[in-house]
Amino acid sequence: MRRLWPMVRKEFIQMRRDRLTLGVMFGIPVVQLLMFGFAIQTDVRHIPTVVDDESRTPESRDIIHALENTGNFRIVAYLTGRAALDDAIARGRAQAGIVVPNAYARNLGRGSTATVQVIVDASDPLSSQSALAAAAGVAQVRNLELLAAAAGRSTLPLDVRVRPRYNPGLRSPVYIVPGLVGLILTMTMVLVTAVAIVRERERGTLEQLIVTPITKTELMLGKITPYVGVGLFQMTAVLLLGRFVFDVPLVGSVGLLYGVSLLYIIASLALGLFISTLVQTQQQAMQMSFFFMLPSILLSGFMFPREAMPVAFQWLSLLIPLTHFLKILRGILLKGVGAGPILSPMLVLCGFAVALIGLAVRRFHKTLD
Amino acid sequence: MTDVAVDIRDLTRRFGTLTAVSHLTLAVQRGEVFGLLGPNGSGKTTTIRMLCGLLEPTEGTATVAGVDVRAAPERVKTQIGYMSQRFGLYEDLTVRENLEFYGGIYGLSGAAQRDREGQVVAFLGIGGRLGQLAGQLSGGWKQRLALGCALLHHPPVLFLDEPTAGVDPAARRNFWRAIHELAQSGTTVLVTTHYMDEAERCDRLGMMSVGHLIALGTPGEVARQVGGTTLEDAFIILQEQDER
Numbered sequence: 001m002r003r004l005w006p007m008v009r010k011e012f013i014q015m016r017r018d019r020l021t022l023g024v025m026f027g028i029p030v031v032q033l034l035m036f037g038f039a040i041q042t043d044v045r046h047i048p049t050v051v052d053d054e055s056r057t058p059e060s061r062d063i064i065h066a067l068e069n070t071g072n073f074r075i076v077a078y079l080t081g082r083a084a085l086d087d088a089i090a091r092g093r094a095q096a097g098i099v100v101p102n103a104y105a106r107n108l109g110r111g112s113t114a115t116v117q118v119i120v121d122a123s124d125p126l127s128s129q130s131a132l133a134a135a136a137g138v139a140q141v142r143n144l145e146l147l148a149a150a151a152g153r154s155t156l157p158l159d160v161r162v163r164p165r166y167n168p169g170l171r172s173p174v175y176i177v178p179g180l181v182g183l184i185l186t187m188t189m190v191l192v193t194a195v196a197i198v199r200e201r202e203r204g205t206l207e208q209l210i211v212t213p214i215t216k217t218e219l220m221l222g223k224i225t226p227y228v229g230v231g232l233f234q235m236t237a238v239l240l241l242g243r244f245v246f247d248v249p250l251v252g253s254v255g256l257l258y259g260v261s262l263l264y265i266i267a268s269l270a271l272g273l274f275i276s277t278l279v280q281t282q283q284q285a286m287q288m289s290f291f292f293m294l295p296s297i298l299l300s301g302f303m304f305p306r307e308a309m310p311v312a313f314q315w316l317s318l319l320i321p322l323t324h325f326l327k328i329l330r331g332i333l334l335k336g337v338g339a340g341p342i343l344s345p346m347l348v349l350c351g352f353a354v355a356l357i358g359l360a361v362r363r364f365h366k367t368l369d
Numbered sequence: 370m371t372d373v374a375v376d377i378r379d380l381t382r383r384f385g386t387l388t389a390v391s392h393l394t395l396a397v398q399r400g401e402v403f404g405l406l407g408p409n410g411s412g413k414t415t416t417i418r419m420l421c422g423l424l425e426p427t428e429g430t431a432t433v434a435g436v437d438v439r440a441a442p443e444r445v446k447t448q449i450g451y452m453s454q455r456f457g458l459y460e461d462l463t464v465r466e467n468l469e470f471y472g473g474i475y476g477l478s479g480a481a482q483r484d485r486e487g488q489v490v491a492f493l494g495i496g497g498r499l500g501q502l503a504g505q506l507s508g509g510w511k512q513r514l515a516l517g518c519a520l521l522h523h524p525p526v527l528f529l530d531e532p533t534a535g536v537d538p539a540a541r542r543n544f545w546r547a548i549h550e551l552a553q554s555g556t557t558v559l560v561t562t563h564y565m566d567e568a569e570r571c572d573r574l575g576m577m578s579v580g581h582l583i584a585l586g587t588p589g590e591v592a593r594q595v596g597g598t599t600l601e602d603a604f605i606i607l608q609e610q611d612e613r
C-alpha cells in the first residue's frame with residue numbers, strides 16, 4: 001500500500017489542474033439544488049381557469065369563490081357559452097373550466113340536486129390531479145354544510161383530522177432535497193470514476209502505469225480516494241443550501257448521516273470503476289453511466305413514489321442502490337431516526353459496496369487485453 | 370546468474386485468427402543493445418509488450434532478468450524500464466511531478482528518492498525543464514523525460530518501443546549516446562526501430578517480418594542474410610516481399 005499515496009497525490013494535482021471538471025463537480029450540486037428546489041413543485045396550484053357562469057346569482061358566485069379560495073384555481077376570464085370555454089381550454093389559455101348552469105340557484109333553493117361542472121385538462125395528469133381533488137373537496141364541504149343546515153345541526157357528526165407528519169407544510173423541497181443528496185452523489189461519483197480510468201487508457205498513460213509494480217488495488221484505490229472527498233463536499237453543500245435556502249430540516253444524527261453516505265459513496269465509486277472495466281472509450285463510459293442514471297432517477301423513489309409502481313418495477317427498483325440510500329436519507333434527515341429503523345437498507349448498501357468492489361477488482365487487469 | 374538477460378523461446382501471440390508473433394526464439398546478453406527491426410505490423414511491439422507482462426503469450430516462454438513473464442508478470446515489472454511508442458506520461462503534470470510520481474510508484478521515498486531523481490535529471494540534462502508541464506515539451510524533451518521515468522528504479526533491463534519516433538536528429542543522437550552509456554554500465558537494452566541509422570547503432574539485431582524472426586546477428590550479418598549489401602537494402606527487400 002506504500003504506492004497508494006503517490007497515486008492519490010497525482011490524482012489531486014490533476015484534479016486541481018482540470019478546471020472544467022472541477023467546476024462541474026462543484027457546480028452541479030448548487031445548480032441542481034436550485035433547479036430542483038425552486039422549479040420542481042409536485043403540488044400544482046393556481047392553474048389558469050375560465051368560468052362560464054350562466055346562473056349569475058349570489059349562490060353561483062359563492063360556489064365559484066369557494067373553488068377559487070382553494071388556491072388551486074386562478075380565474076383568468078369569465079366567458080359566455082360552453083363553446084367559448086371549450087375553446088379556451090383547447091387552446092391552452094386555461095387548464096380548467098368551471099360551468100355553473102342556469103338552473104343552479106333555482107335547484108339549490110328547491111332542494112333538488114344542483115350541479116356544477118369542473119372541467120380539467122388532464123393531458124397533464126399531475127396538474128389535473130390536484131385540481132380534481134380540490135373540486136371534490138369543495139363539493140364535499142358544501143354538501144355537508146347544506147345537509148347539516150337542513151338537519152338543524154350546528155356541528156358535524158364526524159371529524160377526521162389528518163396530520164402530515166415530518167413535512168407538515170407538504171412542501172416539495174423537504175421531499176426533494178434529501179433525495180437530491182443521493183442523486184448528485186450517484187451522478188458525479190459513478191460518472192467521474194467511470195471516465196477516470198478510461199481517460200488514462202485513451203491518453204496512453206495507463207500503459208505506462210501498468211508496467212510498473214503498482215498493484216491493481218493500489219491503482220484503483222488511488223483513483224477513487226480523492227473523489228471520496230469530492231463526494232463529501234458535494235453532500236455538505238447540498239445539505240447546507242437545503243437548510244438555509246429551502247429550510248429543509250436536518251433532525252437526525254449528522255455522524256450517522258455521513259457514515260452511511262460514505263458507504264454509499266464507496267459503492268458508487270466502485271460501480272464507476274466497474275463500468276470503466278467494461279468500456280473502451282470515455283464516450284462509452286458516459287453512455288453506460290447515463291444508462292444506469294435514468295432508472296436511478298425514475299425508479300428509486302427520488303421523483304415518483306415507488307408505491308405507485310407495478311410490483312415488478314418495485315422489485316426492479318430494489319436493484320438500484322439509490323432506492324435504499326433514499327430510505328436512509330429521508331429517515332435520518334426528516335424523521336431523525338437512529339441506526340435501528342434503517343438497519344436493513346444499510347445492510348443492503350454494504351452488500352452493494354462489497355459486491356461492486358469485488359466485481360471491479362475481478363474485472364480489472366493490469367494487461368492490455 | 371547467467372549472462373542472458375532476456376531469453377525468448379517459441380514465443381507466440383495470436384489475436385483471434387491473426388498471429389502477430391510466431392514462434393520467436395532469441396536471447397539477449399546482459400549489457401547488450403539489441404535492436405528489433407522490421408516494418409509496421411511485423412510483431413515488434415507485440416513482442417515487447419509480452420516481455421513487459423502487458424500481454425499474455427499464447428504459447429512459448431520468456432524470461433526477463435531471470436523472471437518468467439508468464440509465471441510472474443508482476444515481478445518482471447520490478448526488473449524493467451519501459452518506454453512505449455506513444456508518450457505515456459502525464460501531460461498535465463510538470464516534469465518534476467512526473468518524476469516524483471514514478472519514483473513513488475517504484476517504491477522510492479525520502480532522501481533516496483531525491484538523490485536518484487537528481488542523478489537521472491543530471492544524466493539526461495533535464496534540470497532546466499523541471500517546472501514545465503510535460504505536455505508543453507517538444508518531442509525530444511518528452512522522450513528524455515520518459516527515459517528518465519523508466520530509469521528511476523535502476524532496472525537491469527530496458528524495453529524501448531520506437532523511442533525516437535517524431536524526434537529531431539540531434540535529439541536522437543543524444544538519446545542514443547545515453548543508451549550506450551547505460552549499456553556500458555550493465556543495463557540490457559531491447560529497442561525496436563525502423564530507422565536504419567538507429568539499427569546500425571545496435572550491437573545485434575533481430576529482423577522481423579509478419580511475426581517471424583527472419584534474420585539475427587550484427588547489422589552487417591543481418592543485411593547479408595536478407596540479401597542486401599546494406600541494412601537499408603535488406604529492409605526494402607523485406608518490405609517489398611511483405612507487400613506481395
